Amino acid sequence: xxxxxxxxxxxxxxxxxxxxxxxxxxxxxxxxxxxxxxxxxxxxxxxxxxxxxxxxxxxxxxxxxxxxxxxxxxxxxxxxxxxxxxxxxxxxxxxxxxxxxxxxxxxxxxxxxxxxxxxxxxxxxxxxxxxxxxxxxxxxxxxxxxxx
Amino acid sequence: xxxxxxxxxxxxxxxxxxxxxxxxxxxxxxxxxxxxxxxxxxxxxxxxxxxxxxxxxxxxxxxxxxxxxxxxxxxxxxxxxxxxxxxxxxxxxxxxxxxxxxxxxxxxxxxxxxxxxxxxxxxxxxxxxxxxxxxxx
Numbered sequence: 001x002x003x004x005x006x007x008x009x010x011x012x013x014x015x016x017x018x019x020x021x022x023x024x025x026x027x028x029x030x031x032x033x034x035x036x037x038x039x040x041x042x043x044x045x046x047x048x049x050x051x052x053x054x055x056x057x058x059x060x061x062x063x064x065x066x067x068x069x070x071x072x073x074x075x076x077x078x079x080x081x082x083x084x085x086x087x088x089x090x091x092x093x094x095x096x097x098x099x100x101x102x103x104x105x106x107x108x109x110x111x112x113x114x115x116x117x118x119x120x121x122x123x124x125x126x127x128x129x130x131x132x133x134x135x136x137x138x139x140x141x142x143x144x145x146x147x148x
Numbered sequence: 149x150x151x152x153x154x155x156x157x158x159x160x161x162x163x164x165x166x167x168x169x170x171x172x173x174x175x176x177x178x179x180x181x182x183x184x185x186x187x188x189x190x191x192x193x194x195x196x197x198x199x200x201x202x203x204x205x206x207x208x209x210x211x212x213x214x215x216x217x218x219x220x221x222x223x224x225x226x227x228x229x230x231x232x233x234x235x236x237x238x239x240x241x242x243x244x245x246x247x248x249x250x251x252x253x254x255x256x257x258x259x260x261x262x263x264x265x266x267x268x269x270x271x272x273x274x275x276x277x278x279x280x281x282x283x284x285x
Contacts, residue, residue, distance in 0.1 A: 034178075035175065036199040036200055036202055036203040037169075037202075037203020037206060039203075042216075062195070062198060065195060069193070070183035071184075073186060078186070083194070083228060084194045084225045086223050086225055087223050088221075088222050090220045091217065091221075
């Protein structure tokens with residue numbers, strides 16, 4: 001099978017990607033609560049949330065972070081990933097049931113690593129909702145294989 | 149009203165350790181169904197242990213912290229976790245800063261595997277509610 005993965009050498013500084021949209025549903029939140037074990041009232045108690053500034057249940061911040069990680073794979077050809085280095089992230093606005101989010105990403109840094117077969121690619125990432133409001137924003141560091 | 153740990157009650161510098169959970173292929177499959185993130189057989193996507201770390205935090209036997217919002221995350225992936233590994237977390241509040249009706253706390257959290265090796269580590273910033281003033285005589 002042909003290898004369509006993109007190596008460190010092929011990824012250019014300044015490349016930008018935009019993913020398709022994805023509507024965040026009640027089912028997503030319920031599944032994520034079960035998977036993560038995070039049953040905080042913010043995400044699970046519709047009645048309590050009526051009395052808060054949000055007015056309704058909101059999606060887990062990490063659910064949207066996880067969804068954007070999947071959206072990244074739909075935004076560009078896959079990188080030759082060896083792992084991830086870390087992330088610096090801000091949760092700026094709530095995502096409510098029925099909101100549609102998408103990812104905008106840009107390559108902002110490339111660095112060699114100690115091991116000669118790999119490099120670190122840093123991406124600025126922004127999650128936008130259907131009103132083009134920024135809901136989450138940050139940077140992720142990906143460890144990407146160099147062309148063998 | 150359920151009891152909760154409000155901003156005033158948050159103790160700085162106290163180390164807390166959660167119960168452990170084994171990361172199974174079922175967790176990875178559910179996570180992939182939810183996010184469409186890819187993983188080779190046996191691999192655990194990096195964000196999954198982070199998500200499970202939050203759930204483990206709620207299993208500490210203190211009243212749950214009155215979190216109003218998750219503000220920020222600064223996170224390092226130290227090593228890979230594999231399907232079948234058993235993770236737990238330790239946490240320590242390293243700072244608290246009062247605001248008007250709530251306060252910001254920084255929670256330093258570490259995910260460890262069954263050998264006690266650090267897997268992931270970083271800081272969560274949460275907005276935590278202050279206790280409502282009782283309408284007392």
